[in-house]
Amino acid sequence: MKMETDLPEELKKAIRKVVHEMNDTLGGILSVIRFLQRERSEDKLKRGLEIIEEMARDGIKFASRLRKIIPDEPGENEFKEVDIIDILRGLTSRLRHPDLINVKVVLNAGSLDRLIVRGDKRELYMAFEEIAKNGLEAIEANGMVEIRVDRSGDEAIVEFIDTGTGMEEETMAQSLKPFFSTKGEGHLGLGLNVAKGIVLRHGGHMEMESRAGLGTKVKIALPVSRR
Numbered sequence: 001m002k003m004e005t006d007l008p009e010e011l012k013k014a015i016r017k018v019v020h021e022m023n024d025t026l027g028g029i030l031s032v033i034r035f036l037q038r039e040r041s042e043d044k045l046k047r048g049l050e051i052i053e054e055m056a057r058d059g060i061k062f063a064s065r066l067r068k069i070i071p072d073e074p075g076e077n078e079f080k081e082v083d084i085i086d087i088l089r090g091l092t093s094r095l096r097h098p099d100l101i102n103v104k105v106v107l108n109a110g111s112l113d114r115l116i117v118r119g120d121k122r123e124l125y126m127a128f129e130e131i132a133k134n135g136l137e138a139i140e141a142n143g144m145v146e147i148r149v150d151r152s153g154d155e156a157i158v159e160f161i162d163t164g165t166g167m168e169e170e171t172m173a174q175s176l177k178p179f180f181s182t183k184g185e186g187h188l189g190l191g192l193n194v195a196k197g198i199v200l201r202h203g204g205h206m207e208m209e210s211r212a213g214l215g216t217k218v219k220i221a222l223p224v225s226r227r
Contacts, residue, residue, distance in 0.1 A: 021059075021062055022059070025055050025056075025058060025059040025062070026059075028051075028055050029052050029055050029056070032048050032051050032052050032055075033048075033052070035048060036048040036049075079118040079119050079120060079202075080118065080119075080120075080121070081116050081117075081118055081225050082116070082117060082118070082119050082120075082121045082124065083114050083115065083116055084115050084116075084117055084124065084149065084156055084158065084222070085107075085109050085112060085113070085114055085115050085149055086114070087121060087124055087125050087128065088107050088109075088128060088147055088149065088158070089107060090125070091105075091125060091128055091129055091132065091147075092105045092106070092107045092132075092147065095129070095132055095133070095136070096136075102141075102142040102143075103136060103139050103142065103143050103144065103145075104143075104144045104145070105132060105136070105144070105145045105147070106144060106145070106146045106147065107147045107149070108146060108147065108148045108149070109148075109149040109150075110148075110149070110150060112149060112150070112151065115149060115151060115156045115224070116224065116225040117156050117202070117222045117223065117224055117225055118202075118223075118225045119202045119222070120202075123198045123201070123202075124198065124202070126194070126195075126198065127194070127195040127198040127199055127220075128147075128158070128160075128195075130191035130192065130194055130195040131160045131191070131192065131195050131218050131220075132145055132147065132160055133191065134191050134192060134218075135160055135161075135162030135164060135216065135218075136162070136164075137164075138162055138164025138165050138166070138215070138216060139162060139163060139164040139165075140164070140165060143162065143163035143164060144162070144163050145160060145161070145162045145163075146159075146160075146161045146162075147159070147160055147161075148161065151224065152221075154223060154224050154226075155204075155221045155222065155223060155224060156221070156222045156223075156224050157219065157220070157221055158219070158220045158222070159217060159218070159219045159220075160217065160218045160219075160220075161215065161216075161217045162215050162216050162217075163215045164215050164216060165212070165213065165215075166210045166211045166212045166213050166214045166215050166216055167210040167211075167212060167216060168212050192208075192218075195218075199220055199222065202222055202223075203222070203223050204220060204221050204222035204223065205220075205221050206218065206219065206220050206221075207219045
């Protein structure tokens with residue numbers, strides 16, 4: 001009996017995806033190395049080394065994103081007081097649609113100037129970025145990703161509302177699973193799963209609403225710092 005048959009189907013798919021990505025990266029590096037072993041041109045040698053470096057960086061990036069799925073051990077990260085509005089201001093100033101210029105990312109914090117939670121600033125930025133990028137990539141023409149920030153009792157509320165293509169209920173249910181993607185090759189399908197994992201590690205929760213053709217809303221709630 002093969003060991004694989006004892007594994008859950010979801011885990012099998014995840015392992016196949018990881019192996020596929022590793023094989024692509026390592027196979028590409030080996031191909032370039034074999035080519036360089038036969039080359040004597042300095043320019044081609046230099047370009048070959050650049051390609052190897054690019055592939056190695058892609059592999060490191062993949063491993064880093066994969067690591068985010070696995071929860072940290074207790075005490076591995078020390079949370080500090082961070083202003084999520086400040087984080088989101090930085091994000092919206094940098095984020096752009098990869099292809100379309102008539103797509104906006106808008107931050108709406110109402111009358112709030114600061115909203116403090118305890119957390120890891122780098123991780124929260126990553127979670128917000130993954131959700132916002134997911135919304136941007138769902139927009140096929142003119143549109144917008146609006147980020148709304150509010151406070152409700154002891155919770156900081158952040159909503160990401162996009163005017164993209166939206167999802168059917170079945171697709172939405174699958175979208176939070178690791179390695180699920182509707183975007184084809186080159187997309188790992190880790191973004192929303194990574195974001196959810198970060199939110200949960202910060203004591204929060206994440207919800208999603210979507211309708212095909214009408215866009216998607218992702219809502220995050222995080223506990224407000226009591227200090």
